[in-house]
Amino acid sequence: MTSVPIPIPSRTQFVLEGIKHRILTGQLTPGQALVETELAAQFGVSKTPVREALKTLAGTGLVVMNQYKGVTVRMVDADMAREVYDVRLLLEPEALRRTVRRQASLDAARDALTRADDASDTAERSLSNREFHRALYVSCGNPLLGRMLDEVRDQAALVSAVAWAADPSWEREASEHREILRLAQDGDADGAARALHAHIESFVRRAFPATQEEVGQE
Structure with missing residues (x-):
């Protein structure tokens, strides 16, 4: 052949x-x-x-x-993580808030969460994690906001890959994902946004302690 x-x-x-x-x-x-x-x-x-x-x-x-x-x-260090996660903290919770208020479908987020739970290896979980987060903001109603988040999506995944290699924290993050999705599906836009903000902030603080006093403080 x-x-x-x-x-x-x-x-x-x-x-x-x-x-x-x-x-x-x-x-x-x-x-x-x-x-x-x-x-x-x-x-x-x-x-x-x-x-x-x-x-x-x-x-x-x-x-x-x-x-x-x-x-x-690209090398990943605390400064790089701080830059990427600053952008996510500023934009992603607001995008999710708008997604919920528009009553947009969150089926893709639910499906991605299921794939992450069923994943057999780190690579599969990582890709499912990226899909979950994108599904939260892609239907926010502002294409420019979505594109801005898409631009840092790969860099955020690179930060995550490095952090997970050093200290796997899948179960904790999966639990936080489920709570974010529950709030969003219940129509609690502000609660879902707050939970997402806490999720993003806590991850980078655990993974890169040097950013603890800096992320989200500007």
Whole structure:
């Protein structure tokens, strides 16, 4: 059987999604070098789509391009976590509040929570966690607000992946997710927003103690 070649316009997207998945599931770790020739061989493409994919990932903040050191997976530290989670604290609870007030469907959030509970490995849980949080804000009624949160979504997932590798806290976070969803489904917009704010804030404080006095204080 001959393999079906990937259409040229799709090659960059194919490589982009593949590299992103490896980063967000911990297969590629912060600081790890990303070599174009090696990635091209792994994905069965030329270096051109790899180069374009890496440029896009640099734009989203998942990788860093350096003239001398080449391309590496972005390092995660307290300052980086603080920047990303400051944005989430400012925007995500308000987006959820609006989602609830619009009585938008939260079926996608419920389904993502179920997948996280049933997940067999860390990678699957991580991806389900991202889907859960996006489902809370995607129907907020303000496309710009949703896009702004989408822009930090991958960076937040990278922070989470690093934190979970050091100190898995799935059960606690799953419990908090269930409470957030319960409040949202009950129509308690303010209560759901407060619970989400506390959830985001407590995670980054546990994972990066250096941010304890800083996150959410600006």
